[in-house]
Amino acid sequence: MAGHPGTGFAETDETSPYGIEMGVRYPKLSVDEALDAAQAGMKAWRDAGIDARTGVCLEALARLNARSFELAHAVQHTTGQAFMMAFQAGGTHAQDRGLEAVAYAYREMTATPAVARWEKPQGKNPPLVMDKHFKVVPRGVAAMIGVSTFPTWNGYPGLFASLVTGNPVIVKPHPATVLPLAITVEVVREVLAEAGFDPNLAVLLTDTSADPVAKDLCLRPAVKVIDFTGSNAFGEWLERNAHQAQVYTEKAGVNAVVVDDFADVKGMGRNLAFALSLYAGQMCTTPQNIFVPKDGIAVGDERMSFDEVAQVLAGAVDKFLSDPERAVNVLGAIQAPATAERVEAARDLGRILLDSRAIGHPEFPDARIRTPLMLAVDAAETDVYREERFGPISFVVACADIDDALAKWRETVAENGAITAGLYADRRETQAKAEEVAQEVGVALSVNLTGGVYVNQTAAFSDFHATGANPAANAALVDSAFVANRFRVVEVRYPAEAEAGQAAA
């Protein structure tokens, strides 16, 4: 990257879940070097104003869009996503979310006028007249801490929201997933430089899992905004320790689907088969727990037992993945060896409905690919299902009845958070109860999805991702709360006479 601070090349943990040699090298720099470089251009970036910053961000997004195929390959070979998904979620949809963040931030920044004349009547005397200037100022340096699975999709909202509001951004990718964010930083730097700004307003800072830098970076007094997607442990540590910064976190959760009487069980099976298979359950939005009444459900005029419902679901997944070529293009590869190990270890946690298999990839012989593991458990076995078991692992949980199913869903989300929830229910009464739970525990709810919309997918400008209202995340992508605290407004006021003198000076 032209002119990027640092000396030589950094070590990372970057390897491809598809088994190819990555061999990409990145600049090596210290936290101090990153902070010094990032801050140098901050004043000029602030003074450029809202429109200029917005223009730079839009141009960067347009150029990232033009590099979507390259980004798709980069996302595929770091995260393990299949190519089509890497193109969509890692490319265009990530750009959508970045654009959404710029749009929300623009709305909030421009809600206060740049200049306003204020007059206060004084009875018989002339009015008091003041000219008031409102200047949008940045908070300071922003740190964007990337995640291994969705570096661009989860990263762009914070990156662009911080940048457009005037904050330099230090991008610290997950050590295993550097390339997509490195390309991103390169593009942003290129546009910054062309527009006459310091390219170091966007800096890449890599590390390794053996020698991490995020804690050091995130406690520096100059760092005033932090975006993080990843583990509960680090997210909570940030929330409790990085007092000098605004901290936005997305952590783990236990997403659930609740099944009540529902006529189109086949449609449910098809829909959930895709939802459970997509990227082998490595989405923060993938359902983990499927709560079903133990006495079964009504399917139109017939009864279907719990075991039959479980078999419909497991059978649908099995059938969906029966063609290996289609399977690998949906499942992608397992990003981390630990996730593959977790699947192995999970086999003993319940009665196996569908076993996980390793399957081969026609193009990448060393790809780490696993099909979903589905287990049946009883609602009493809360230790098994109440925490997140990241990866292609799901539980069909036998509950006393539909109210118990709703209660178990509520308890797990209140305790450990969730980003998505699904409901299959023909009865309006159950839908209403589920809507109430969704509002109480603050989780987005998708009802009766049987077609081409899936519980684990959201669209920018139309769906919020997470709510910020349960332990899985303290913010939503993207709402006003996500952008409004990234800048401040400083007012400077002059009596109108003096102002006239000032303008003439």
Add this chain to the structure above:
Amino acid sequence: MAGHPGTGFAETDETSPYGIEMGVRYPKLSVDEALDAAQAGMKAWRDAGIDARTGVCLEALARLNARSFELAHAVQHTTGQAFMMAFQAGGTHAQDRGLEAVAYAYREMTATPAVARWEKPQGKNPPLVMDKHFKVVPRGVAAMIGVSTFPTWNGYPGLFASLVTGNPVIVKPHPATVLPLAITVEVVREVLAEAGFDPNLAVLLTDTSADPVAKDLCLRPAVKVIDFTGSNAFGEWLERNAHQAQVYTEKAGVNAVVVDDFADVKGMGRNLAFALSLYAGQMCTTPQNIFVPKDGIAVGDERMSFDEVAQVLAGAVDKFLSDPERAVNVLGAIQAPATAERVEAARDLGRILLDSRAIGHPEFPDARIRTPLMLAVDAAETDVYREERFGPISFVVACADIDDALAKWRETVAENGAITAGLYADRRETQAKAEEVAQEVGVALSVNLTGGVYVNQTAAFSDFHATGANPAANAALVDSAFVANRFRVVEVRYPAEAEAGQAAA
């Protein structure tokens, strides 16, 4: 208060700085009782929706407005503000700020539509069509921790922002300043009940300084929003410990005025005399440090030495307060005995320019009234002036030159925060430098005030109070950031077909 939870009457520390017997009694209840009562009506308040909640808040503000004279007396005799100021700042202007908070919150809540139909083209196939419902949900219980000096003005923004966004509010007044907020809670409860809601959505929880309850209250898991105005110690404790809540703090700061070459020194003197005298310097916006070049300034075509500038300022204050009747109506009384003691102790901190006097009140013989103490110090004596010395204490600080004056201002604000800043400067160059400092340390700047606008006064819907960008406060009254995090949006989506079925059901 009709139906207010609790048993019997609580002890408080309420006494009037004017020396009259207060003798008001308040409900006695525990933190547990307050929390239980507040939460009971939360669901119905949420489900009432944005418009109904906004209507209740507007009606409460209108009724508070109708009780402005009563509120003025209550504010006067708890805070020590003179009657006219208590009527304005404690009555109508506080209502303005409350209305402003409701308006900003309404804007943010309604920025997301309640329902939206979403269509996604599918090539030759029919489009995917979803109906998406967006529900504004509260964060939980809000705690509003009142301040002794401006219970309503500083309290209403948080109180009404929390309430209109769906959160029940527990109002915990300063133990010495209960009555204004008790009247407020009574009015809010009355309107809630008339509109068919649980009046316990607004609860008064009093305490004493010997047996405080704020720490206990603010760490309860049910408390999700906290508004606090008061000491640095407790504000920082909240920011560092109340992790379960959104915390909005306004703490102490050291406000400054910087004086450069300026032709209308008399106008400056008149203006600052009022600014320094108003409520005897007990405003969080009162200037404390007046930085002046030690070699003096140009006043039009003449030079004026540092001592002459200092004498102009001290003389203007002395003259302004020479009529005791006018003096007491500007100064008001000293809210806390500790503030009067602080004035006594401050006499040794510098060369006395104007000594503080105790003066009598024609109506209230026991009123605790003090005139401003003004001291001259050298810029090197940073220990004297860099921290807040709350009360009618100010320092005229001799600086090497104007750049040193700007630097000292910058350092004190960066270190200890400020809510206001003033500048007197004819030179555009100095104005520009000061604007830069204001943006860097995030403080509102008033330039060349010589008429009827004062550095320590801000108007709702026109000026922000504080910026949230320096240590004096982590939020501004009132901007988007102040309201956007008090609620969350929960999305519920249905395929449009199912939705049609739902509507028919």
